Structure formats: structure tokens, C-alpha cells
Amino acid sequence: MIPEEHPFEGLTSIAVIGNYLPRQCGIATFTRDLVEGLSDRAKDINCWAIAMNDRAEGYAYPEKVRFEINQNKLADYGIAAQFLNISHTDIVCLQHEFGIFGGPAGSHLLKLLSNLHMPVVTTLHTVLKDPSPEYRNVMIKLGELSDKLVVMSRKAEQFLQEIYGIPREKIAFIHHGIPDMPFIDSSFHKEKFDVEGKRVLLTFGLLSPNKGIETVLQALPAVIDRYPDVMYIILGTTHPHVLQTKGEAYRIMLQQIVHNLNISDHVIFQNNFVPLRDLCEFLGIADIYITPYLEEAQITSGTLAYAMGTGKAVISTPYWYAQEMLAHGRGKIVPFNNPGALAEQINALLCDDTQRHAIRKKAYTFTREAVWEKVSKNYLDLFNEVRQKRIRHPRPRHSYVENIKAITRFDLPEIKLDHLRSMTDDTGILQHADHTIPSRLHGYCTDDNARALLAAAMGQRYLPTNGLGLDALSGHYLGFLLYAYNETNGRFRNFMTYARVWVEETGSEDSHGRALWCLGKAVAFLENSDHLAMSTILFKKALIATEHFRSPRAVAFCLVGLDGYLEKFSGDSDAKRIRDVLAERLFTQFCENKTDDWPWIEDTLNYANAKLSQALLVSGRRMENHEMVKMGLDSLTWLFSIQTADHHFVPIGCNGWYRKKGERARFDQQPIEAKSMVEACAAAYDISHDRQWFENAVMCFNWFLGHNDLNMPLYDPKTGGCRDGLMVDGINQNQGAESTLAWLLSLMTLQKLYADELLHQSSPWSTG
Template sequence: MTSVIKYYAGIDSVAVIGNYLPRQCGIATFTTDLVEGISTEAPDINCWAAVMNDKPEGYPYPDKVRFEINQNKLSDYRTASQFLNINQTDIVCVQHEYGIFGGPAGSHLLKLLGDLRMPVVTTLHTVLNDPAPEYRAVMCKLSDLSDKLVVMSRKASDFLKDIYGVPEEKIVFIHHGIPDTPFIDSSFYKDKFGVEGKKVLLTFGLLSPNKGIENMLQALPAIISKHPDVVYIVLGATHPYILKSHGDAYRIELQQMVRKLDIGEHVIFQNRFVELSELCEFLGIADIYVTPYLEEAQITSGTLAYAMGTGKAIISTPYWYAAEMLAEGRGRLVPFSNPDAIAEQVIDLLNNDVARHAMRKKAYTFSREAVWKEVSRKYLQVFNEVRQNRTRNPRPRHSYVENIKAITNFELPEIKLDHLKAFTDDTGILQHANYTIPDRTHGYCADDNARALLASAMGQKYLPTNGLGLDSLSGHYLGFLLYAYNERNGRFRNFMTYSRQWMEEIGSEDAHGRALWCLGKAVSFLDNPGHLAISTTLFNKALPAAENFHSPRAIAFCQVGMHAYLDRFSGDSDVRRVRNVLADRLYDQFSSQATDDWPWLENSLNYANGKLPHALLLSGQGMHRSDMIDMGLKSLKWLLAITTEGKHFVPIGSNGWYERGGLRARFDQQPIEANAMVEACVEAYNITRDHTWFENAAMCFNWFLGQNDLNMPLYDPKTGGCRDGLMADGINQNQGAESSLAWLLSLMTLQTLYAEETLHQWVSNKTE
């Protein structure tokens, strides 16, 4: 297992789209084998199938099939994409054949793929060399929607590059998978099938007129004249589509030809679809396998791959796949529709055991790379590659924000508190969500109730409050923090179960710092005398513990809270003293570690990075320390450069963060990062009045609205909540408290800034 994990680390779920057994077709067999192969090779991955149905009632599928799509019903494709997204599937692997999907040239599939958030790997079972316009268009769009295209022949790769303009780096070659069977003598199973002592020729596969079986039958009299012990087995049921439209006319025609040629004793028709184990036994008894197809335009053939994998001597017409696979002595090619040439090659191989066995060995040896174990590993490698690539180079799926307006015309959404209220019960605000539904499993935390207090207090200051109930909400959250404070040790507890049991006696330094941040800010906003008194008292009780903190983020949160508290109670000398102690400590951490190329206090960037320069800017103002302000502006400017790409904000991802000298994690991007940067940029603007900081604040805020790596909004205008994060494969659809509060605090901060700027411009215009 250890040697394989590197191929698929971080992949938990793979969905394969195609047909599936017991539906009778080559795609169904391939899809089934691929799902089983991946499941065997990587048992810790949940590999399952979403299947196409050509009849409304479907088929009696096994448990591996989790979703069924009516191929002609477009709405099913839309529903399938929703199902895949909801189940947070890591990779989707499509088995593409135009005919199994509905719409012109199978175009319904594009609707499904266009709505997916995760990487898509598409295996092409057909690549046309002279496509009609609609088929070309579908293939080009399919290429655009796929992260990788898997082909099973080199010629298919050439077609994609030369005819469809697909970049070479998007194409990967993987053999058609085959079962891993032993290299055995053809006499081993002959007695089981009643052909002992016979020379067996075999053709298998679903029967249709393009198979060219008639040419093989016409070659038989000449072969029989040299080898009277020959028997030719035609194995396979008539293709379901042919049977539906034309009945069994082709098989009847072949049977009449057998009678006319008087070769009935030498031909056996097995009119059935056989399971893999029996198919391998049939292949085992064959001395020569024949594929007398009539046309060259076949880019892959599972039947030929199976025959090579069982070590058969093969004679074939030169269709594309056969010409490539049987090169270098791995088989013999004969012209199309030429029974004499078939007879000549069969007779020669039956006459020459040495040449026949040498050919068998070459084919068998060549096919070892195509056994399902190896093929499954290669697919896993491709899955891992596209997932990693999507993480490093995200691809926008939707253009939600086509044009972000200039800051002078910027329009902010209205504040909506529905989600905040829905997550608040008689205890406090719940932490987590299943989509938009509160998840009571994880209970509550002081962190989120502190942020909720800040949002409700800030809202009372700046919003029309009629009917919003913000005063009541702030009292509710304040009550939670009052209960969270542990009088015995002067620290806040953080996590509480849904049954109101504290999970700890002391929360982290960061949790305590966040509580002080929000209490201090609430003190600056609250007008309700009772709420103000409790907030002030609780703030002062909890502050002494922070004096001994060394966590830089805990210090930064405390600094922001103390600065706001001192806006209201500037004469509180004890708070000023603690503010100065912690500000010096934070500044010293920066000074001792920062370099010109890495002006930061740590050798990594992780969470809530914007709060650190924000704290320096506030403390520098309060203490009249220009060196602190300069350090704050320098570090914030550097941080913004790292987290800006083009014209959009790219927070440091929580899935690995960013170690100095290493690769930065692109995902998962968290709303608290955008909130911290919005507030820091606003403070930089307040200090410098440089309009660039105003625009930077708006850019970071627009991350919520869709100006991000994927052009997908995290804010949900229906609920007023915010989704939990931007992932490599789309949006985390859960709307937890932390994310929604980060959105509300950012929106209120920017609304306040925008209102103040508008007022400033109005006053300036009046005085001119």
C-alpha cells in the first residue's frame, strides 16, 4: 500500500460516468472494469459510477452504481452535476462515446460537465478524423471542460492535436485495460468446450455488420483444405442497437453463408454475452484470434486488447488501433475485405508453430502494461496530477462578476440578518452548518458568539435598526460570553457542546484574544447602558490574562480590541499600559524576524494574516509610534502583493499554508482571511488617505462576491450567509457562523467606509 499512496493522496472519492454492466456494450465493460480496478488498487478511495440509461427502467445494477441518468433527458444531466457537487466528489472520470449521451452529437454531456466543480478526466473511446461540424464542436468543448483527455492509442493523440487543436500537455496515453491472465497453451481448456484436437480460430465481440465476419467465413474453405481440423468460433450476441433496429439479420446472413459454403461443421456461433471469466476461457482455447473489421476508422478495440493480453496470435485488418498495437511482429495485418489474404496468413501461422508462438509472446509481453492493475495506477496518477494542478492553477467555471465597478461607482449589497438569526438559539449562535442548516453536532464556541456580538453591536451603530432586533441579539451573545468567562482562572472557555457542557476550562490564547477584540469593539459601539456596562466589566476582567500572551495573533486581536476600547475610554491608564506592553512585544517580534524580502514576524503565513499589520497600524497611532505604522504599512503592502493575482484577492490557503521558501497553498481559501484584509486595508486608508488602500479594501471584499480564483460567489443573497470556503473544485457550500460573520463584518466595515467617504466628498464639494 505504501508504494501506491503517493499516486492518490488526498483523493477520497472518484465518480466514473459511463455505461455499466449488466448493460451489454464495450463501454459498460470498460467502465465496470475501471471502477473495480481502481477500487482494488486504492481500496480507501470511494470509487463509484454514474451511469447512462438507454431505457427508462434502467438495468439491475450492482451497488457500485450510485446514480442513473436517462441519456435523452437533459434535466437528468443537470441533476447529476448537482449530485456530484453535493457529494463533494474529488474527481470525475468520463467514458466518452458520442452515442451513449443524448442531444446532437452527445452534447447533453456538456451541460453536466459545465456545472461541475471538481477536476474532470475524460477517456476518449472514439476520436473522429473527419468530424461533422457538430461533432467537432462537442469534442472541442469537451476538451475545454476536461482537465485531461485519456487516449488509448498514439494516433488518437495525433488526431486531437492536429484536427481539434488540443494542447499536447492535456493529453495522456493509457492502454485499454485488460484482465491479468496467465500465458497458457491453447489446449488447456479445449476439452471443456468440446474442441480438443482442433485448431481454434476465434472472433468475439458484439455482432454488427462492420465486423467483417463474412470475410473470415469466405476464407475458411481454403484454410480447411490445408487444416481440416480447424474450427472457427464467433462469440458474442448481436449488438443491442443493431438488434433493436434491424433484428438478427446480420447473424442470419452469416449462418446462410455457412450453409452455402458447406462449412457448418467448422463454424460455431455462440450467440450470447459472456462474463469475463468465461471470456478468458474462450480466449484461452484460441490458436489464432481474427479481427476482420471492414473500416480503418476505429481508434480503439477492447476485443483486440483482450486477445493480446491473453497471448494470442492475431490476424487483423489494418484499422487504426490494430495497425498500432500489432506493429513490430505482435500480429499480422491483411487488407480490408480480402478473404484470400486472411486464408494465406492463417495457413502460414498454423503451419509454423515457432512463428506463431513468438508472435504470442511478443503480444503478451507488450500487454503487461495494460493489465488493470497497471492501468488503474496510471489513472490514479492522472487523478492526482489534475487535482494538484487544479489546486495550483484554478480554472474559473462561471463569470459571476463580469465587471467589478470602479470604486467611485461601487454598490454594496444590503445587510441581511436572516442567516444570523436562524443560527441563533436560546444558548447562542451555533458554530457549523450542513449547507444552510445549523449543525448541532458541534455545538457552540465563544469565538463565534464574540463575533456575533461585534456584528450586532456594529449594526446598531450604523444601521437603521427598526425591526432588526439587534439590541436583543447583542444581549444574547453577551450573555454567552459572560458564561464562557471562567472566574477561577480569568480565561474564556471556548467550545461548548449542544447539551451546554464546556469541553475545556481554558480556551486558547487566540480564542481569548478574539473575545477581547470583539468586546473592545462592542464597547466602542454599544449605547444600551446595561450592555455597555457588562461589556466593559467583562473586558477589564479578561484583559490581565492577555498581558502574558506571546501568540502573535492573540496579541494582535487584543490590540485591535484595546484600541477600540480606548476610543471610548481613553483615560483608562491600565488598558493603555497593557496595550503598550503587547504592542512592543508584537513590534519586537516583527523587528527581530523581518527581512527586506520577507517583512514578517514568522517564517510562515497562515491564518488571519491581515490582523497582524492591522494591529501595528492601530497601536502605532495610539502610541504615536511612526516606526510601528511604517512596519504595519510595509508588511501589509508585502502581504497584499503575495495575495493578489491580476485584479483579485487570493488568500493563503488553509490546506498547507505558506512556508518561507516553499510552495504556498492555493486552497482552501477562508472568509476570515478576506475579512482580516478588508479591515487592515481600511485602516491603512484611514492613516494614509491613499486611495489605493480604499481600492484594495474593495478588491478583498469582492472576493466574497465572486472576484476570486473561480469567479464564484461565496455570499448567498438568499440567506444573507456566506459559504465556508473556496476549494480547488468549487465552493464549500456549508454556511457556518465564522464565515457568515466574516462576511457581515466585512460588509459593515466597507459600508461604514463608503458612507464616510461619500460624506467627505460632499463636504469637500460644498466648501469649494
């Protein structure tokens, strides 16, 4: 069957953690089947595995296994988390059984989970009814670190709530997956296995003393007396861990029982770990399948699910999973360790074809919901659900980078320019980076070189410049802007390849506005007379084209730049005239579009939103237009209110933005948004003298330092750079120019804000 196209846009990579074939165990088979099922169901999703090793040399895994963990080596768990985070995995699906993880009660696993950035869905293969304290604590912690816990029985669901206090909404029920096999007569393949004309009983699985196979052997004489043609096949190797510690003692004990009961002609030991195809053929020849476990504490059983899925009449002892699966006439239950009752039930089914076939049909029909095609779809639906929930309601994390903390008062990180310099070559500052390595692939842009000019200019005011080379850097970036300006049309080009070829002759209104914003502000800070002169000339020439700009953000950028320029040259009548035209245009657009519940200029909040409010504030102050200032404060108040949660800043995410009456995008959060809010709040504080705006600016700045949705810092103290964004599954580790400059400009803005606070200055705000 060709799987339907999956509806999970954005879900591209799933990692499943567990044992994996050829390691011999039920979880290894389950993990392999789940990975293959997911891959078949959604072929455009990359599904792969991390395998747990119980021996140093590991196993000869297939290509689907991309990483291995030595279960007893704690360091491997942290390294695996790092590998998953770097691999941009969207979802981790963990297969949990206490014994496959190292540490007390398998607690090494918690190190891995606590360091993951992405959502985790954990499938529980064991849920203990009477756990010791350490096992109970590990399960509770596992519940906290997992976005969802998948159980394969309702009993497990009950235990999680009543014993471990895990809320119902945290739990999902999905059947144990089974292959989709046809409903065939048991005689169909008997000839192949030399049991043609025989009545076949079957038990399969890894042999261990808790399987209770001796009960079936003890029941056989009474069955053979009535049905001399009966054959009992015991299919499976001894469990590797049992083999390692006790050897073949259990198998030898079973063989001795067979010998003592004189039933050797009726028992076949198939000492093989058979592949799926062979297993299904063995199941196909069985007339009755038997699971004679000795204890009730079995919360799931793949062997029972497989047997029912092939339409077998099942007789079982009353362990938890069997009671649930065989209810309503889907199988027969006999007491634990009771050979007489078992023999009676086997004989009853062998003599009543009608009853046996009715049980078969009920079991087969019931398990159609458990075939891997449907189970895989259920898992994909669940993955999509938890991913969307994580986007809407991100979970705080507590793995702070050492020595990084949020600032509360006059406690700012040191300005460090290492990464700014590494991103700059003899042409200008490169746009992007692969982690901390400058990327030549995307070349340069005017936007970033303009911001870099502003950072270098502000740095000359607020940093000890001896040896820092900021004057040289500002000349470098200014030279790029001079070259970017197209004298023919009076507009800035924006994008340049690494080969120094302009991609276009005219950049967008927004990019032109950003260049003017940074040039105008740089004019207010530059002390080098040559740089000041060239910046002023370029600003004046580029200003001419802006009078007819319509893009609200382009207008806002220009207005903030004009405010900086007029701080230096307050008597420039032409600049004031264009400022008045643009400010009135922006103000009118606000007035015409705002509503009581959406006091904004547009029906969508997207990028650099706070620049619009800041432009109204600084322009209204210089023009002494109190209505314009009020509009700026009101819109910024609203903007701040919808971008805060739990006492931290939550910028509108660029992965969908926020449309009026729609659902806001929580991620991807960009540093440029935090910078815009820092500058706007600082301007609001300077104009209103309302202490709350000072605190708001600090809150927005703290977003860089880890007080955000994921409690993870974006600022890198080693490089002085800034990572590119806060994603749903962690941090975008690339440190591009825009992000690093957003950090530096925000830091310098806070430095000036604190300096003014210390000096009790009330002069007009002059940054941003």
C-alpha cells in the first residue's frame, strides 16, 4: 500500500532510541519495526535510530542506526544528547525498559533526556506496580522529562496515574505494533515444517525462567492421551542475559522434563532467533498459541500481540496484558502454574473447532488496529501533537551555560568584539556563519554593514578604544556603504556575492531605511571628522529617495535615523521637513488601522515591530506632538504585553508571525526582535521617565542571556557573538552578523541606559 502523504509540515527528522536488531530482544525488534513503520508511513520524514549497547563491541547494525550508546557509560548519554541537538532532530521517541539503561534503576538515561532540546515521546515497555523508591523516582522523572508517555495497555495507564501521579493528559494509549498478516488456515504451511496432519501448539520468545514453559510440558501428557498427534513447538533462543549469567540451565531443565515425561516425540525445540518472515510462518502453523507466564506483572507482550495478530486461538495465564487483550472471548485464561487446568483448556479447544475459530476471528479482528501501518500513523499523529504543543507552550529548561546569568541592575557583560572581527574581511562583514565560522556562500549585505557601522561608532563612545581598532572598523563598514549607494537612482543596493558582484541595482525600501537609520545614528556618535563628513554626505544623498516611501518599517527606520542625525545637526531644515512628512504618514497609518483590541498599524505583527513604536516616540518628542508620543507609548505597551510570559520576553516568532485573530508563532524567535524592543523601551523610559520602561528594557535584554522560553542563552561569552535564534527544539547555533550585531547594539544601549541612570541625566535619548 502506498502511504498517504503525511500532514506534518515541518516534521522532518525523528530519532528512536532503544535496543536494535541484530541485538536479540523484544525491544530491539519493536524499535526496528517502529523505525521501519514510520519510514514506510511518511517517506519524506527522516526516521533513524540510536541503539543501546550491552557490550563494548556493539553489534553489526544496519544503516538506520546512526549512533550507539554504551548503556553503562554515563558520558555516552550526554554525548548522545549533544549529537541529537546538533542533528536538528524534531522528535525523540524513547523505548523504555529499566534494564536497558545504566545506573541505579536505569537513571543514566535522565542525563540524556535532561539535555535534549526537542520534544520526547517515551514508550513504556514496563510499568511496575510495586516499585522500590529508586525505580519510582526514575519513572516520575521520566514522566517530567517526556512530553508524552505511550502505554500499550489500559492497566499501565491506570498504574501511571494511581502509583506515580502522572496526569491523564500526559499519557497516550497506542497498541503494540504487529505485522499485517492474512487470516489463514493453520494447515497451510504445516508441510513445510514437517508437521502436516498434526495439531500444533506453539510458544515463542526468548527463553528465561519466568516464561513458565515447564507448565505446558507438564500438561502435555494429558493432552497426548486424548490427541496423540499433538506437537508442541518451543521457538526461541535463550535470552542473551540469561545465557551470560546462567548459561542454558533453563533449556536443559526443560529438556529433562521432556525426557522424564517421555514426550520427546511431541516436543520440538527450535533454538533460533528467527526473522519476522519465518516467525509469521511458524505462527501460521499453530492451532493454539500458549503464553504460560508465571507472574501477573507483565504489562505488555509482543509475542501475545503477534499471535493474536495472526489469528491464533490463545490460551494464557492471567498476567495483566493477557487479561486485557484476551477479554470478551478473544482467548482463554487459565490459572498460573496449573498444568491440569491448562491441559483441560487445550483439549476443550482442540475438540471444538467452532469455538476455536470464533476465538481466532475475534482476536484477528480486534488486532487490526494494531498493525504497524495504523500504529505508525498513531505515533506520527502524537509526534505532531506534542511538537505543536511545544511550539505553543515551550517547556523551560535548566541547563544554563556556566557563568551566564540575567542582569538585574548595573551588571552587564563585557563588550567583546572577537566574533565581529572574525566575520569581517577586506570587503565588509559577511552575512552568515556556520556556527562560528564565517560563511562565504551568502556573501554580504548593506543591512549588516550598516548595523556594523553603528556598532563601531557607538563602541567608540562607550569603549576604551585603545587597541580595539574601532575607528578602522567604522571606516571599513562606511566604505562598503559608500560603494553600495547607487548614484544613478539614489538608492542602496543590498546583496553582494562573495565575488563582489551586486545581486540587484536597487534594494528594498526596508533595506534603504535600515541603511539610513544606522547612518543617521552613526552621525550622532562618530568622532573621526573624516568619517563624520562622509557619513553625513551619504545620509543626505540617500535621504532624498525616502520622501515617497510607503513601507511602514522603511519609514520607521528612516525616522529613527533622522532623530539621530538631527541630534547632531538639529538645524537641518530639509531633514526636518522630510522627518515631518514621514512621521505624519506613519502616524496617519496608525490612526486609520488601529482598533481597541489591536492598536497596531497592520493586521500582522512580523519583524522589527518595536521600531514602529520607537519611530513615533522619538519623532513625536522632537516635533512636540503629544498625540504621536501617546500613540507610540500605547502601541509599545500593547506590543510588550503580548510578548511577555512568566516574567520573560517572548518575541513574535518568524515561523508564521502573528496575524490578527490568528494564532501567534512562538518560534523561531530572532535576536533582532529583542534588540528592537530594548531600544524602544529605552526610548520610552527616556521620554516618559516611567521606571517600568527601564525594567522592560532589562527584561528584553535578558532574553539574550537565557531568560527566555527555553532558559538557554543566545550570547556566547567565548566569542562575543550571538546565536541566530531560539527554535522550538533549542538554539540555532550559527552566529551570523545580524544576530551578533543585535547583541552588541542591545548591550551598548543598556550601557548607555545604565550610565544615564547613574549620572541622573535627562538629555534626549540618543541610541537605537
